[in-house]
Amino acid sequence: xxxxxxxxxxxxxxxxxxxxxxxxxxxxxxxxxxxxxxxxxxxxxxxxxxxxxxxxxxxxxxxxxxxxxxxxxxxxxxxxxxxxxxxxxxxxxxxxxxxxxxxxxxxxxxxxxxxxxxxxxxxxxxxxxxxxxxxxxxxxxxxxxxxxxxxxxxxxxxxxxxxxxxxxxxxxxxxxxxxxxxxxxxxxxxxxxxxxxxxxxxxxxxxxxxxxxxxxxxxxxxxxxxxxxxxxxxxxxxxxxxxxxxxxxxxxxxxxxxxxxxxxxxxxxxxxxxxxxxxxxxxxxxxxxxxxxxxxxxxxxxxxxxxxxxxxxxxxxxxxx
Amino acid sequence: xxxxxxxxxxxxxxxxxxxxxxxxxxxxxxxxxxxxxxxxxxxxxxxxxxxxxxxxxxxxxxxxxxxxxxxxxxxxxxxxxxxxxxxxxxxxxxxxxxxxxxxxxxxxxxxxxxxxxxxxxxxxxxxxxxxxxxxxxxxxxxxxxxxxxxxxxxxxxxxxxxxxxxxxxxxxxxxxxxxxxxxxxxxxxxxxxxxxxxxxxxxxxxxxxxxxxxxxxxxxxxxxxxxxxxxxxxxxxxxxxxxxxxxxxxxxxxxxxxxxxxxxxxxxxxxxxxxxxxxxxxxxxxxxxxxxxxxxxxxxxxxxxxxxxxxxxxxxxxxxx
Numbered sequence: 001x002x003x004x005x006x007x008x009x010x011x012x013x014x015x016x017x018x019x020x021x022x023x024x025x026x027x028x029x030x031x032x033x034x035x036x037x038x039x040x041x042x043x044x045x046x047x048x049x050x051x052x053x054x055x056x057x058x059x060x061x062x063x064x065x066x067x068x069x070x071x072x073x074x075x076x077x078x079x080x081x082x083x084x085x086x087x088x089x090x091x092x093x094x095x096x097x098x099x100x101x102x103x104x105x106x107x108x109x110x111x112x113x114x115x116x117x118x119x120x121x122x123x124x125x126x127x128x129x130x131x132x133x134x135x136x137x138x139x140x141x142x143x144x145x146x147x148x149x150x151x152x153x154x155x156x157x158x159x160x161x162x163x164x165x166x167x168x169x170x171x172x173x174x175x176x177x178x179x180x181x182x183x184x185x186x187x188x189x190x191x192x193x194x195x196x197x198x199x200x201x202x203x204x205x206x207x208x209x210x211x212x213x214x215x216x217x218x219x220x221x222x223x224x225x226x227x228x229x230x231x232x233x234x235x236x237x238x239x240x241x242x243x244x245x246x247x248x249x250x251x252x253x254x255x256x257x258x259x260x261x262x263x264x265x266x267x268x269x270x271x272x273x274x275x276x277x278x279x280x281x282x283x284x285x286x287x288x289x290x291x292x293x294x295x296x297x298x299x300x301x302x303x304x305x306x307x308x309x310x311x312x313x314x315x316x317x318x319x320x321x
Numbered sequence: 322x323x324x325x326x327x328x329x330x331x332x333x334x335x336x337x338x339x340x341x342x343x344x345x346x347x348x349x350x351x352x353x354x355x356x357x358x359x360x361x362x363x364x365x366x367x368x369x370x371x372x373x374x375x376x377x378x379x380x381x382x383x384x385x386x387x388x389x390x391x392x393x394x395x396x397x398x399x400x401x402x403x404x405x406x407x408x409x410x411x412x413x414x415x416x417x418x419x420x421x422x423x424x425x426x427x428x429x430x431x432x433x434x435x436x437x438x439x440x441x442x443x444x445x446x447x448x449x450x451x452x453x454x455x456x457x458x459x460x461x462x463x464x465x466x467x468x469x470x471x472x473x474x475x476x477x478x479x480x481x482x483x484x485x486x487x488x489x490x491x492x493x494x495x496x497x498x499x500x501x502x503x504x505x506x507x508x509x510x511x512x513x514x515x516x517x518x519x520x521x522x523x524x525x526x527x528x529x530x531x532x533x534x535x536x537x538x539x540x541x542x543x544x545x546x547x548x549x550x551x552x553x554x555x556x557x558x559x560x561x562x563x564x565x566x567x568x569x570x571x572x573x574x575x576x577x578x579x580x581x582x583x584x585x586x587x588x589x590x591x592x593x594x595x596x597x598x599x600x601x602x603x604x605x606x607x608x609x610x611x612x613x614x615x616x617x618x619x620x621x622x623x624x625x626x627x628x629x630x631x632x633x634x635x636x637x638x639x640x641x642x
Contacts, residue, residue: 209533209559238530246571247564254603282575 004320005104006181006267007058007256008035009071010085012049012315019072026064027052036319045080050267052320055093055107062091063114066174070119074170075146084173085142085149086294088115092127093178096269099197104178105129112176116163119171122153123162127177131161138175143267146172164280181316183233183272184265185241186219187248188308190258194220197227200251204229204244211247213239236269242276247303261308267316270294273301280304290320294318325641326425327502327588328372328379328414332390333405335361335368340393345370346412349387353378357640359589366401367410368615370489371588373641376414376428383412384435384596387495391440395491396467407493409436413448414499417590417637433497437484440492444483446497454484459480459496460565467493473582495502502637503585504554504593505627506567507540509629511579518548523571525550525565534560555599557590563597566626582629588637591615594622615639 013019020040024047027035040047046272051058066088071089084238091111093104105128111125122209130136134157144152149265150167160173167173189197197218202208205216213235219228233239237280249259261271274291277300281288291297311320334340341361345368348356354374355520360601363369372379387409394408412432414425426449433444451457455478465473466516470493481494488494489515496575497586510518520540534556550569554560595612596622602609612618615633622628633639 112369203564206533209556212527212530212533243524243568243572247568250567250571251564254600256603256606279575282577293492 001098002320003054003099003103003208004052004096004317005055005058005099005101005107006096007055007062008094008315009049009062009091010089011047011073012045012071012075012078012080012087012089013048014045016072018050020047023047023065023068023072026040026061026068027051030057030061030154032063035321041082043076044082045073045296046082046084052096052316054103055099059107059111059114060110063118066115066119070121070168070171075172076079076170078146083139083142083145084172085144085146086174088121088171088174089142090138090175091115091127091178094181095178097271101128101178101212108178112162112174113262114175115174115176117159119168120163121168121171122166122173124173124175124176125161127179129151129176133282135161135263140176141161141175143172145200149173160298170277172192176189177319180235181239181269181272183236183241183268185211185227185233185244185262186228186230187245187262188224188260189227189229189252190260191255192220192226193255193257194227195216196252196257197229198278199255200248201229202248203251205231210252211239211244215302217227231320234270236275240275241272242279246275259306261306263308264310264314267319269316270297272316273297273305276305322419322523323353323636323641324424325373326376326379326418326420326428327417327637328370328376328383328412329415330383330386330412331366331371331410331532332370332394333366333393333399333408333410334390335394335401336363337393337447341368343562344368344386344389344393346557347382347389348372351378355641358450362403364401365403366399366405366491367389367405373637376420376425380428380432380435383432385444386437386565387436387440390440391418391489391492396493397491399467404460404463406443406465406467407489407494407495408491409442409572410463411447411459411496414450415496415502417502418497418592420447422499429497429499432435432484433495436495436497437481438490441484442489442492443481443485443487443494445496446498447495447496448500450497456482459498460620462496470494477620501558502590503555504557504562504589505552507543507549507551507586508566508583508585509581510548510550510573511581512576513541513547514576514578515539517549517573517576517578518550520576522550522552524572525568526552532560532565535565557593557596561596561600562593562626563600566597578589580627582627583629585627585635588635589642591618591636591638594618594626594636597626629636 108129201216429450522537525531
C-alpha cells in the first residue's frame with residue numbers, strides 16, 4: 001500500500017509568472033510524488049502549491065524548491081493582502097492514506113531541521129507538529145508578520161524550533177506543520193434569504209458553540225441566486241460531512257427551506273466520503289464494503305450527500321495513479 | 322416582572338445535621354427569595370443549597386449564613402471526597418429570568434467584596450465573573466485545595482480578587498461566581514448495548530469535537546434495562562435541548578435504535594423549553610406565542626421532547642410564586 005501525503009507549500013510570490021515557474025520547477029516530473037497544482041493569486045501575492053505522494057520522495061526536491069524561493073523572493077520588497085512571515089511562508093504535511101499524523105509530524109520535524117541547517121531560515125513547528133500550545137495556531141506565530149518577526153524572534157517565548165533566533169535577511173522565517181486535510185464544504189439552501197444561512201451557520205460553527213472543527217458563514221451566490229452555508233471542516237473524522245449535512249437539513253426545516261445540494265471546493269480524501277456512506281448505508285441496514293472504484297464512490301457521494309458538480313477527480317486518491 | 326436568580330452556595334459540612342440546620346437557618350423564611358432545598362452529602366461532606374428569587378434580597382441573609390458557616394466549620398479538621406478550598410467553598414449566581422449575566426456578575430462582585438471586608442475571607446471570582454482567563458474554570462483556582470491554598474495565595478498570579486493574600490485560619494477562601502444554569506439532561510435509547518450510547522456520546526460532546534457546551538457519557542440503567550446518553554448542557558442557549566435531541570435521534574438511526582424518551586434531572590429554566598418549542602412549532606409552520614401556564618408548558622415539552630417523569634415543578638419559574 002502506497003503512503004500518500006498531501007504537502008501544500010505556500011510561497012510569497014503570486015505576480016511574476018517567470019519567477020513562479022522558476023520556483024516550482026524542482027517539483028515537476030519527480031519520482032514518487034505528483035505536482036498536482038500551483039495557483040498564484042495576484043491580490044494575495046502568494047502561490048499555493050499542492051503535492052501528492054510519498055513524503056520521503058518530497059524532501060530533497062522541496063529543499064531545491066526552497067533554494068529557488070530564497071533566490072527569487074526578497075521579503076523586504078514584498079507586499080500583498082495575505083499575511084506572511086517568510087518567502088516560504090508555510091509548509092504543511094497532511095496525512096491522506098497509509099500514513100499517520102505522527103509520521104507527518106516526523107516529516108515536518110525533518111524538513112524543519114533541514115531548512116534551518118542547510119538554508120539558514122529559522123523554522124517554527126505549527127499545528128499538530130507544534131511543540132508548545134501557543135504555536136498550535138499558525139496566526140499566533142505569524143502575528144506581526146515578516147516585519148515584526150525581526151524583534152519577536154528574539155523573545156525567549158518565540159525562539160524558533162530550529163535555527164537561530166534571528167530572521168533570514170531576505171526570506172524571514174518558515175512555518176512547518178502537520179495537520180488534518182481541510183475540507184471546503186458548502187451547503188446550498190433553496191432561498192435567497194441570507195439571514196437563514198447566517199442563523200444556520202451560527203448554530204453549527206465551533207466559535208458560537210457548535211461543532212468544534214467547523215468554521216461557517218453565510219454567502220449569497222449571485223449567479224445561482226440562492227444562499228449557502230459555506231464551511232471549512234478542520235477535522236473530518238470528528239466532524240464528518242454527513243453529520244453537518246443532516247444537522248443543516250434539520251435546522252433548515254424551521255425556516256421551511258429545502259436543502260437540494262451541497263458542494264466540495266478543491267479536493268477531498270476518499271475517507272471523507274466513506275465515513276458518510278457508512279452512516280447512510282447503516283441507516284438503510286445495508287452492509288458497507290470498501291468501494292475501490294473512484295467513479296462509483298463519487299456517484300454514491302452524489303446520491304447521499306447531494307454533491308453537485310462533483311466527479312472522481314475531486315477525490316485525492318484518484319489523482320495518484 | 323420579577324427578577325429571578327438561582328443561587329447555589331456549597332458549604333463544607335455534609336454529616337452533622339445539627340450544624341447544617343444552624344447554618345441554613347438564616348436563609349429560611351426570608352422575604353424576596355425561597356430556600357428551595359439543601360442537600361447534604363455524607364461522602365462528599367458537603368451541602369448544596371438552592372435559593373431562588375431576587376438577588377438583592379439574598380445579600381444580607383447570605384452574609385449571616387456565612388457567619389454561621391465560619392462559626393461551625395473548621396477546615397483544618399474537615400475532610401471529604403469533594404475537592405474544596407474553603408468552609409463556604411463556592412457561591413454562584415445564575416440568571417433565570419428578567420436578569421442578565423452581567424447583573425449576576427455585579428452581584429458576585431458585591432458579595433465577594435462584602436465577604437472579604439466583613440468576614441475576612443479572601444474571595445476569588447470565577448466563571449463569568451472571573452477577571453482573568455486562568456480563573457474562568459473553578460478547578461484551576463481550587464487546585465491544591467484548602468491545604469495548598471495557604472501557599473498558593475501568596476503567589477502574585479493567585480492574589481485573591483478581594484481580601485488579603487492570606488487564607489482565613491479556619492475558613493480558607495471562597496469562590497464567588499456567575500454562570501449559566503447547568504442542565505442535566507439524559508436521552509433514553511431503546512437498547513441495552515452500552516457501546517451505542519458510548520459512540521453517540523462521543524459524536525456529540527465538545528471534548529471529542531461535538532457541541533462545545535455538551536459533556537456526555539454512556540450509562541446503563543439497571544432498573545429500566547436500557548442505556549442512556551447522559552449529559553450536562555453548560556449553555557442551553559448555544560446548545561438548545563431540541564438540537565441535541567434531534568442529533569441523537571439522527572445518530573441512533575445508524576444503529577437501528579429508537580429514541581423513545583428523555584429526562585431532565587433537577588430543575589430547568591422555562592426558557593430551555595421555549596427555545597425548543599420555537600423550533601418544533603416553526604417546523605410545523607405554527608406561530609409560537611409565549612406560554613405562561615407552567616402546566617401547559619410542561620405538557621408541550623413532554624409531547625415534543627418526549628420528557629418522561631416530568632411536571633411543572635421541574636420548571637424553575639413554577640417554584641417561585
